[in-house]
Amino acid sequence: MRQVVSLYLPTxxxxxxxxxxxxxxxxxxxxxxxxxxxxxxxxxTAVSLPARAMGLHAGMAVSQAxxxxxxxVMMDADPKADAEALEKLAVWSLRRYSPMIALDPPDxxxxxxxxxxxxxxxxxxxxxxVLRRLADVETAxxxxxxxxxxxxxxxxxxxxxxxxxxxxLELADAIAGLPLLALRLDAGTVxxxxxxxxxxxxxxxxxxxxxxxxxxxxxxxxRLDQVYGRLSEPFEPVEAxxxxxxxxxxxxxxxxxxxxxxxxxxxxxALALELExxxxxxxxxDLRFHRVDNAVQAIRAGLAKAxxxxxxxxxxxxxxxxxxxxxxxxxRMVLAAPVVEPLGLHTMSTLGERAVPGVSAxxxxxxxxxxxxxxxxxxxxxxxxxxxxxxxxxPMADPTLLRWPQRWPRPARLLPRPETIETMALLxxxxxxxxxxxxxxxxxxxxxxxxxxxxEWHLSEAEWLSIRDYFLVEDETGARYWVFRQGDGxxxxxxxxxxxxxxxxx
Numbered sequence: 001m002r003q004v005v006s007l008y009l010p011t012x013x014x015x016x017x018x019x020x021x022x023x024x025x026x027x028x029x030x031x032x033x034x035x036x037x038x039x040x041x042x043x044x045t046a047v048s049l050p051a052r053a054m055g056l057h058a059g060m061a062v063s064q065a066x067x068x069x070x071x072x073v074m075m076d077a078d079p080k081a082d083a084e085a086l087e088k089l090a091v092w093s094l095r096r097y098s099p100m101i102a103l104d105p106p107d108x109x110x111x112x113x114x115x116x117x118x119x120x121x122x123x124x125x126x127x128x129x130v131l132r133r134l135a136d137v138e139t140a141x142x143x144x145x146x147x148x149x150x151x152x153x154x155x156x157x158x159x160x161x162x163x164x165x166x167x168x169l170e171l172a173d174a175i176a177g178l179p180l181l182a183l184r185l186d187a188g189t190v191x192x193x194x195x196x197x198x199x200x201x202x203x204x205x206x207x208x209x210x211x212x213x214x215x216x217x218x219x220x221x222x223r224l225d226q227v228y229g230r231l232s233e234p235f236e237p238v239e240a241x242x243x244x245x246x247x248x249x250x251x252x253x254x255x256x257x258x259x260x261x262x263x264x265x266x267x268x269x270a271l272a273l274e275l276e277x278x279x280x281x282x283x284x285x286d287l288r289f290h291r292v293d294n295a296v297q298a299i300r301a302g303l304a305k306a307x308x309x310x311x312x313x314x315x316x317x318x319x320x321x322x323x324x325x326x327x328x329x330x331x332r333m334v335l336a337a338p339v340v341e342p343l344g345l346h347t348m349s350t351l352g353e354r355a356v357p358g359v360s361a362x363x364x365x366x367x368x369x370x371x372x373x374x375x376x377x378x379x380x381x382x383x384x385x386x387x388x389x390x391x392x393x394x395p396m397a398d399p400t401l402l403r404w405p406q407r408w409p410r411p412a413r414l415l416p417r418p419e420t421i422e423t424m425a426l427l428x429x430x431x432x433x434x435x436x437x438x439x440x441x442x443x444x445x446x447x448x449x450x451x452x453x454x455x456e457w458h459l460s461e462a463e464w465l466s467i468r469d470y471f472l473v474e475d476e477t478g479a480r481y482w483v484f485r486q487g488d489g490x491x492x493x494x495x496x497x498x499x500x501x502x503x504x505x506x
Contacts, residue, residue, distance in 0.1 A: 002112065002114045002147055002148070003112070003113050003114045003117065003123055003145055003146075003147070004110060004111070004112055004113070004114075004145065004146060004147070004148060004149050004152045005098075005110070005111040005112075005113055005123075005126070005127055005130070005143055005144065005145045005152060006104065006108060006109075006110055006143065006144050006146070006149070006152035006153045006155070006156040006157075007093075007104075007108055007109040007110075007111065007130060007141060007142075007143045007156070008107065008108045008141065008142045008143070008153075008156040008157050009086075009107045009108060009134075009139060009140065009141050010107065010140055010141075010142065011046065011047075011048060011049060011140050012046075012082060012085075012086065012106070012107040012139070013034050013045065013046035013077060013078075013079075013082045013107075014032060014034065014046050014047075014048050015138060015139040015140060016081070016082055016085050016139075017034070017075065017078075018138060019137065019138065019139075026073050028050075029050055030048070030050065030073045031048065031050050031051040031054060031056075031069055031071060031072050031073055032048040032050075032051060032072075032073045032075070033046065033047050033048065033051050033056060033065065033072055033073070033074055033075075034046040034047075034074075034075055034076065034077035035062050035074050035075070035076060035077060036076070036077040036079070038059075041061055042061070042062045042063075043058075043059055043060060043061055043062060044056060044057070044058055044059065044060045044061075044062065044065055045058055045077040045079070046058060046077060049140070051069065051072070054068065054069050055068060055069075056068065056069060056072075062074070079106070082106065083105060083106065086103060086105065086106070086107075086109070087103065087238065089109065090102075090103055090109050090238040091238060091240045091241075093109060093111060093130070094238055094239075094240055094338055095240070095284070095338045095339050097111055097113065097116065097120075097126060097129075097130065098111045098112055098113045098116045098298075098300070099116065099237075099286030099287075099288060099298040099299075099300045099336075099338070100112035100235065100237045100288065100296060100298045101237060101238050102235050102236050102237055102238060103236075103238060104153065108153075108156070110149055110152070110153070110235070111130075112235065112296075112298070113126055113145070114297070114298075115298075115299060115300070115320070115323055116298075116300050119302065119367075123145045123165045124145075124163075124165045126145075127143045127144075127145055127163055127165065128163060130143055131143055131162070131163055141162075142156050142157075142159075142162040142163070143156060143162070143163055144156040144159060144161075144163075144164045144165075144166065145164070145165040145166065146166040146171065146174075147166070147168045147171055147229055148171075148226065148227060148228070148229040148233075149226070149233045149235070150183070150184070150223065150226040150227035150228075150233065151166065151171055151174070151175050151227050151228075151229075152166075153182075153184070154175055154178050154182035154183065154201075154227060155174060155175065155178070155182075157182065158178045158179060158181070158182040159174075159178070171228070171229075172228070175201050175202075175227060176200065176201060176202035176205075177200055177201075177202065178200060178201050179199060179200060179201075180193055180194075180198070180199060180200070180201065180204060182201065182227075183201065183204075183220070183223040183224065183227060184223060185219060185220060185223060186219075189216060189217075189219065189220065192216060193216065193220070201224070201227065204220060204224060205224055205228075209221055232293065232294070232295050234294055235295075235296055237288070237296060239336075240336075240338055243336050243337060243338050243340075244271065244274050244275060244278065244280070244336065244337045244340065245271075245334060245335060245336035245337070246267055246270040246271050246274060246334075246335050246336075247267075247332060247333065247334040247335070248263055248266065248267055248332070248333045249331065249332050250330070250331055250332070252329075253291075253292050253326075253328065253329020253330055253331050254326070254329060254330050255326035255327075255328075255329045255330060257321055257322065260289070260321050260324065260326065260330065260333075261318050261321055263333055264287065264314065264317050264318055264321065264333070264335075265310075265314045265318070267287070267333060267335040268310055268313045268314040268317065268335065269310055270335075271285075271308075271313070271335050271337060272308045272309075272310050272313065275308040275337065275340070275343070276308055278340075279342060279343065280306070280308070280337075280340040280341065280342060280343055281305075281306030281307050281308050281340065281341055281342075281343030282303060282306065282307060282308060282313065282337040282339070282340055283302065283303050283305075283306050283337075283339040283340060283341055284300065284301070284302050284303065284337065284338055284339040285300065285301045285302075285303075285313060285316065285317060285335065285336070285337060286298060286299075286300050286335070286336045286337075286338055287299050287300075287301075287317050287333065287334070287335050287336075288333070288334045288335075288336075289324055289326065289330045289332075289333055290330065290331055290332040290333070290334070291326065291327045291328065291329065291330055291331070292327070292328050292329050292330075292331050293327055293328060295327060297324050297325065299317060299320040299321070299323060299324065301313075301316035301317055301320065301364075302364070302367060303316070303360070303364050304360050304363040304364055304367060304375075304394065304395055304396040305360040305363075305396045306340065306341035306342075306343045307343070307360065307364075308343060309361075312361050312364065315361075315365070316364055316365070317335075319365070359395075359396075360396055363375060363395045363396060367395075375394075375395045376392040376393060376394065376395060377392070377393060377394075377395055377397075378390050378391070378392065378393075379391060379392075379393045379397075379400045379402070380400060380402035380403055381402065382402060383456065384453055384454065384456065385453065385455070385456060386410070386414060386453070386502060386503070387414065387417070387418075387502075388456075390414070408451045408470075409472065409505070410482075410503070411481075411482045411502070411503030411504055411505045412503075412504065412505060412506060413503055413504045413505075414502065414503045415501070415502055415503060415504075418484070418500035418501065418502045419437065419438075419500060419501050419502075420498065420499070420500055421435045421436060421437045421483065421499050421500060421501045422435060422436040422499070423435040423436075423483075423499040425485070425499070427489040427490070427497075428488060428489025428490050429450055429469075429489065431444060431447035431448075431449055431450075431471040431473055431483075432444050432447075432471070432473060432483065432499065435473075435483065435499065435501070437481075437501050442475040442476070442477075442479075442481075443475060443476050444473045444474070444475060445474055445475060445476050446473070446474040447471050447472065447473040447474070448471065448472045448473075449469065449470055449471035449472060450469035450470060450471055450485075451469070451470040451471075452467060452468070452469055452470075452488075453467070453468045453469075453470060453484075454466065454467055454468075455467070455468075465491075465493050465494050466486075466494065466495060467486075467487055467488045467494040467495055468484045468485070468486060468495070469484055469485045469487075469488065469489070470482060470483070470484040470502070471483050471484065471485075472505070479504075479505075479506070480504070480505035480506060481501055481503070481504060481505070482501070482502050482503035482504070482505065483499060483500065483501050483502065484499070484500055484502055485497060485498070485499050486498050486499075486500065
């Protein structure tokens with residue numbers, strides 16, 4: 001089942017204008033509207049949320065709006081600039097979220113995210129990331145992921161939730177109560193249907209199809225079939241003008257998996273030549289399959305490190321070909337590299353040394369199978385507090401110069417948070433004689449310490465006098481633990497004198 005996201009930007013022209021004006025933009029609570037000409041009438045083309053709350057809406061005559069709200073802030077609309085900005089947003093989204101994105105003018109995008117959700121932790125994570133990034137640039141948005149283009153479009157504009165992922169089994173219930181305008185029918189048809197008491201999608205779906213077509217034409221039935229997924233919709237993907245891509249057209253449609261794989265490898269060879277001529281390496285690959293029924297399917301592969309190695313690129317794409325349904329055949333294949341980086345020539349030795357194998361190919365395979373966000377490596381971080389002195393970084397990130405302290409050993413396993421233990425120890429500087437952790441009493445046979453770590457006073461007032469005294473202790477079984485006392489053992493202001501286990505050695 002497909003996964004399609006409809007991204008609806010209800011105040012796109014207003015938000016774009018505010019970004020352009022910057023500090024000179026009207027305040028957020030201003031009754032801001034944009035105006036333009038509709039024939040010989042001057043009407044509102046966009047309305048801010050405060051103005052909408054006053055009863056104004058797009059399409060209203062300016063004279064009527066001024067009569068209702070005298071203190072309006074009116075500015076001229078610029079539909080051309082709005083359309084150009086929307087296309088730029090689509091190209092940006094193309095590089096980050098999905099290989100198939102279409103414009104849904106004047107205020108939305110359609111993203112086919114089928115098979116492209118794992119880098120974001122699923123469809124909900126992807127949709128949430130889209131809305132968070134829009135909010136960061138003060139752009140209002142609503143996004144719904146559904147099995148069909150029509151249902152996603154309807155729920156994004158007429159549903160109650162600004163963020164929603166619709167299960168295919170719940171599609172009928174989700175759209176049943178939506179008004180007929182959600183089907184993208186013209187106002188005249190909606191008015192005619194309303195005269196017969198038909199106001200929701202469920203009521204229209206219950207009508208006999210023959211009488212529906214006889215009275216209202218084929219459009220209502222077509223929109224119903226599209227919203228329920230019984231009829232496919234044309235999808236015109238946006239293409240980044242500067243990206244490198246190659247394509248292959250076929251006189252006869254192809255569909256066998258081995259044939260798709262063979263031509264995938266040929267496309268990879270052609271793309272590698274284009275990348276080499278440009279001195280670039282691919283960080284992401286998009287392979288689109290254009291079927292004879294005008295449907296388009298795509299697969300996306302990401303790379304941890306820029307590359308144009310043919311075998312590596314072909315393997316990443318061929319591993320996903322089984323997810324493609326060729327239908328009645330594929331008539332065109334397009335391979336593109338939407339994200340590239342400079343990549344120089346490789347230096348090859350002529351002295352017979354064996355090449356040192358890298359791990360980037362393995363990282364690419366694992367990342368495309370389980371998700372890029374699940375792969376990481378650990379690196380030291382500038383902090384004296386143990387739980388703050390380590391961070392996750394990308395598997396192929398550049399080496400860091402920071403190192404952990406060499407004088408005192410650090411445990412192989414650091415617990416997510418220190419766990420309370422019951423101990424008996426002589427204060428102030430002696431290690432525990434024994435301790436109880438997770439219900440098991442352990443007698444200490446050897447110990448080393450204390451290593452005193454002070455709180456980071458510049459981050460929090462609570463850490464101004466905070467002290468931890470760490471000990472490396474070993475029990476009678478030979479297991480070694482990293483424990484600490486909160487405080488210096490004498491002054492209560494330095495800590496509550498409680499004991500904690502923070503890590504395990506070996």
